[in-house]
Amino acid sequence: MNEILKNSLRSGPDGRGRFGEFGGRFVAETLMPLILELETAYEAAKADPSFQAEIDYYLKHYVGRPSALWFAERLTRHLGGAKVYFKRDELNHTGAHKINNCIGQILLAKRMGKTRIIAETGAGQHGVATATVCALFGLPCTIYMGAVDVERQKPNVFRMKLLGAEIVPVKSGAGTLKDAMNDAMRDWVANVQDTFYIIGTAAGPHPYPAMVRDFQCVIGEETRWQLQEAEGRLPDVCIAAIGGGSNAIGLFHPFLDDASVRLVGVEAAGHGLDSGEHAASLSRGRPGVLHGNRTYLLQNDDGQILEAHSISAGLDYPGIGPEHSWLHDIGRVEYVSITDDEALAAFQLCTRTEGIIPALEPAHALAYVMKLAPTLPVDKIIVMNLCGRGDKDIFTVAEHLGFKL
Amino acid sequence: MSRIAGVFAYLRSQSRAALIPFVEAFDPDRDTSLALLTGMAANGADIIEIGVPFTDPMADGPIIQAAGRRALNAGASLRGVLGIVREFRKGNDKTPLVLMGYLNPILSYGVAAFAHDAAQAGVDGLIVVDLPTEEADLLLPDAAAHGLDFIRLIAPTTSDERLPKVLAGSSGFVYYVSITGITGTRTASADDLARDIPRIRRVTDLPIAVGFGVRTPEQAATVAKYADAAIVASVLIEKLTNSDVATVLADVAALASGIRHAVKAAA
Numbered sequence: 001m002n003e004i005l006k007n008s009l010r011s012g013p014d015g016r017g018r019f020g021e022f023g024g025r026f027v028a029e030t031l032m033p034l035i036l037e038l039e040t041a042y043e044a045a046k047a048d049p050s051f052q053a054e055i056d057y058y059l060k061h062y063v064g065r066p067s068a069l070w071f072a073e074r075l076t077r078h079l080g081g082a083k084v085y086f087k088r089d090e091l092n093h094t095g096a097h098k099i100n101n102c103i104g105q106i107l108l109a110k111r112m113g114k115t116r117i118i119a120e121t122g123a124g125q126h127g128v129a130t131a132t133v134c135a136l137f138g139l140p141c142t143i144y145m146g147a148v149d150v151e152r153q154k155p156n157v158f159r160m161k162l163l164g165a166e167i168v169p170v171k172s173g174a175g176t177l178k179d180a181m182n183d184a185m186r187d188w189v190a191n192v193q194d195t196f197y198i199i200g201t202a203a204g205p206h207p208y209p210a211m212v213r214d215f216q217c218v219i220g221e222e223t224r225w226q227l228q229e230a231e232g233r234l235p236d237v238c239i240a241a242i243g244g245g246s247n248a249i250g251l252f253h254p255f256l257d258d259a260s261v262r263l264v265g266v267e268a269a270g271h272g273l274d275s276g277e278h279a280a281s282l283s284r285g286r287p288g289v290l291h292g293n294r295t296y297l298l299q300n301d302d303g304q305i306l307e308a309h310s311i312s313a314g315l316d317y318p319g320i321g322p323e324h325s326w327l328h329d330i331g332r333v334e335y336v337s338i339t340d341d342e343a344l345a346a347f348q349l350c351t352r353t354e355g356i357i358p359a360l361e362p363a364h365a366l367a368y369v370m371k372l373a374p375t376l377p378v379d380k381i382i383v384m385n386l387c388g389r390g391d392k393d394i395f396t397v398a399e400h401l402g403f404k405l
Numbered sequence: 406m407s408r409i410a411g412v413f414a415y416l417r418s419q420s421r422a423a424l425i426p427f428v429e430a431f432d433p434d435r436d437t438s439l440a441l442l443t444g445m446a447a448n449g450a451d452i453i454e455i456g457v458p459f460t461d462p463m464a465d466g467p468i469i470q471a472a473g474r475r476a477l478n479a480g481a482s483l484r485g486v487l488g489i490v491r492e493f494r495k496g497n498d499k500t501p502l503v504l505m506g507y508l509n510p511i512l513s514y515g516v517a518a519f520a521h522d523a524a525q526a527g528v529d530g531l532i533v534v535d536l537p538t539e540e541a542d543l544l545l546p547d548a549a550a551h552g553l554d555f556i557r558l559i560a561p562t563t564s565d566e567r568l569p570k571v572l573a574g575s576s577g578f579v580y581y582v583s584i585t586g587i588t589g590t591r592t593a594s595a596d597d598l599a600r601d602i603p604r605i606r607r608v609t610d611l612p613i614a615v616g617f618g619v620r621t622p623e624q625a626a627t628v629a630k631y632a633d634a635a636i637v638a639s640v641l642i643e644k645l646t647n648s649d650v651a652t653v654l655a656d657v658a659a660l661a662s663g664i665r666h667a668v669k670a671a672a
Contacts, residue, residue: 016539025539026508028464029571030560030585032537172470178461185463190586192562288509289535290461302482303513305460 009256009332012323017206018294019326025205026289030189035292039207041112046214051107058103059218062136063093065100067219069226069383074353082236082376084369086356086386087223087251096359096388097219097247098129102198104215106133109196116191117141119198120184122149122177122243123313123361124156125388126200131165141165144184148175149313156392174307177317181291201244202321205292209321216250223383224254231381237262237372240385241365242335243279243315245324247387252333262334265324266368268310269337279308281320282328282335295322311340311396312360314388342367344400347390359388360396408501408529409554409577412451413612413633422629423451424664425614426657427505427638429472430455430489431481437650442493444654446500449661454532454636457486457506464534466589468639471646483510483519487526494527503530503556503577511544520547530554530577538571545574554578559605561585561597568608578612578634579605583619589639592618598631599670622663629667635660 012019017039025035045051059065068088076084089097109117117139121127127143134141143160147169150157160167173179181204188197202212220238227235238255240248242265255261270278278284281296288297290305298306298318308318327333338346343360346367350358358366365384373382390397398405406414416423428441438455445453458476462469483506490502504523511519511533523531531553536544538557548555554577562585563571572579581601583593593601598615605613615628616636628635637660645653 025537026535027537028534028560028582029537029558030464030562030582032539033560033562033564033567172467172474173460182461182463186466186587189464190590192585288512289507290509291463292535297509299509299513301513302484303459303510304477304482305509 010253012326013206013210017210019323020329022287022294022322022325023206023209024294025292026294027205027292028189030192034192035205042108042207042211045108045111051111054107055104059100063099063103064091065218066222066226067091069223069230071230072354075350076373078353079370079373081374081378082380082382083378084373085227085381085383087219087383089219089247089385089387090356090358090389094129094132095391096125096129097216097250098126098200099132100218100250101200101212101215101246102129102133104211105196105198106137106139109198110137112196114194114196115139116195117198118144118184118187118195119200120144120177120180121200122146122180122316123392124149124153124160125314125392127165128156128159128163130198131160131163134165135163142168142187144168144170144180144187146174146176146180147171149177149180152396153313153392176307177313178305185291200246202246202249202323203244203291203293203295203319209293209323212246213249213253213323216246217253219247219250219385220252220254223251227381227383234258234261235383236260236380237264237382239264239266239365239369239382241266241315241361241387242320242324243268243317243361244319245321247385249321249323251385256332263332264368265333265335266364267335267337268312268315268364269339270309270311272339273337277309278337279310279315279317280337281318282324283337285318287325290319293322295319295325296328311343311400312364314359314361315364336368338364338367344397346370347397356386357390358386359390360393361388362386407552407554407577409452412501413578416451420669422632422664422667423614423634424449424625424661425452425454425634425636426450426641426660427454427456427636429458429469429476429642430486431458431476431479432472432642432645433475434479435485435489438489439492440650441653442489443496444650445657446497448654448658450500450657452501452503452634454503454505454638455486455490457483457504457510459507459510462507464587466587466639468589468642472642483514487522487528490526490528501529502527503532504528505532505534508533508536516544517547520551520553524551524553528553530556532556532558532580534558538573541574556580558582561601565604568605572609575611578614579609580636581605581613581615581632582617583615584617586617588617590618592620592624595627595630598628602631622659625660626663626667629664630670635664
């Protein structure tokens with residue numbers, strides 16, 4: 001090991017796919033050769049400038065990037081402290097950051113000659129993004145979605161069907177994202193020859209956490225030059241919501257080596273961290289192995305995985321991407337949590353002060369902005385990732401506010 | 406010689422293959438599992454595989470998934486599974502027991518403590534589905550230190566080039582996952598086995614067991630023709646769900662008879 005390592009927090013994962021003790025490749029032997037094949041194919045694609053050029057083309061002309069960096073002036077005045085900017089990834093085609101990753105993975109799938117796509121989805125945003133790129137590239141697509149989520153996210157289910165995807169409602173377990181991921185992996189094991197699994201978050205076996213992160217880093221890279229243009233400097237704080245953590249790692253990663261930039265990930269505290277009904281894997285979980293990686297998990301004393309809870313289906317997951325677990329342990333990123341009620345209040349404030357209906361996921365990030373901004377001087381700058389729009393959530397919100405639609 | 410090696414040495418002298426039935430521990434309760442273990446040993450099981458319930462069994466089909474859920478609802482835990490093994494060992498010091506499960510309950514227990522306690526309880530071997538050779542150093546040293554056989558899975562997707570790497574450090578037997586898929590779904594054909602088993606034989610002297618999709622005495626006999634053991638799981642769980650312990654044991658006896666009448670293929 002004479003290799004000289006760069007003194008950077010951005011050089012992970014190591015050759016075994018690990019970020020510190022997290023990550024790795026914990027899959028059955030049937031999948032292991034595929035994971036290795038995927039890693040080789042991804043490394044080759046990364047080294048090929050035409051691959052990145054292709055991604056850039058679709059991000060610009062199809063997704064609509066760069067997404068705007070919006071100075072939320074009325075919100076800033078309302079909170080009476082630091083300046084608040086929104087990185088508006090909710091303006092992307094399909095309404096969330098998920099498409100950034102789907103473009104990258106489907107282009108890789110095509111390079112690898114795969115002819116069938118599968119994916120898991122929770123809120124349906126990743127499912128819609130996957131179904132969208134499959135329609136665009138003419139590939140058949142099967143989406144695994146927990147039966148409970150199929151019920152509570154009907155508009156997205158219909159969108160996916162319109163786009164030509166086959167939806168498989170997963171009834172095992174609690175019928176949510178975790179179970180959908182189990183069944184997607186079972187499908188993959190049974191269809192190893194022709195199928196590419198587009199994982200939606202920066203988790204799963206190596207190389208997924210690194211690959212999804214790379215595809216999402218466009219968020220932080222754009223933020224960097226856009227804020228340079230607007231303010232001539234780096235942000236003081238970057239804030240993003242965390243389920244699996246792909247939108248957050250996409251925003252944070254380009255700033256990891258800028259020690260002056262404080263990075264804050266916001267987990268879903270559901271009914272409260274001590275209620276037993278939350279999705280705060282870092283705050284209340286401990287390291288374990290699930291879905292191919294070692295990471296912080298909600299689990300009982302016997303190592304059985306617990307069901308997560310959040311008002312936001314996209315945060316309703318008992319694990320978190322392994323790079324976040326590492327960033328948590330080394331203290332580079334702070335991880336805080338926000339309850340369902342706080343997120344609902346932020347959802348309404350954003351809608352009324354900025355005229356933007358946010359998804360419930362970034363509403364969690366915004367709720368923390370509401371706590372932090374008033375404590376900071378007016379010359380400080382916060383960038384929050386507004387990673388999805390709230391159209392999909394209006395039924396959930398209406399129910400909580402006592403409206404009948 | 407370990408219990409597992411002893412059984413295969415004996416069977417080699419008898420020119421026949423082993424029958425390895427599967428019991429999902431605590432499905433539907435502890436006493437039933439104990440009755441099955443004891444009864445299977447008395448009805449022709451040469452080795453018994455015990456499934457350790459886990460909330461997220463990614464390599465398993467609907468039948469074993471459901472069994473795991475029933476078991477967890479009945480209070481199953483890794484500690485509880487070791488308790489069953491200890492109880493079984495009071496009356497049977499002969500039949501090897503292999504635990505099959507997923508990594509997280511073992512990590513949660515503590516790898517070193519688990520290897521120690523499992524060996525003490527009378528466990529002979531471990532199959533950890535989501536621990537590929539790339540991550541095996543997490544468990545292999547402790548398993549070896551306590552004399553537990555470390556049984557590796559080989560899949561149809563495992564290349565010839567990869568085989569020796571996967572089998573490094575393995576002992577007891579080799580578990581050949583005969584199909585690309587989850588448990589209890591498709592079945593490998595005789596032609597598949599005639600092609601696949603010799604491929605593994607070329608790189609190891611360990612006995613080869615075939616699992617995933619072996620359901621009938623005829624299929625078990627086909628497996629016995631090419632391999633050294635047939636593992637039967639989902640069909641027995643299904644039978645237990647629809648009837649009772651006695652019926653499952655009658656099936657085990659029939660499978661054992663199928664194996665005993667199998668004709669070995671020329672090596």
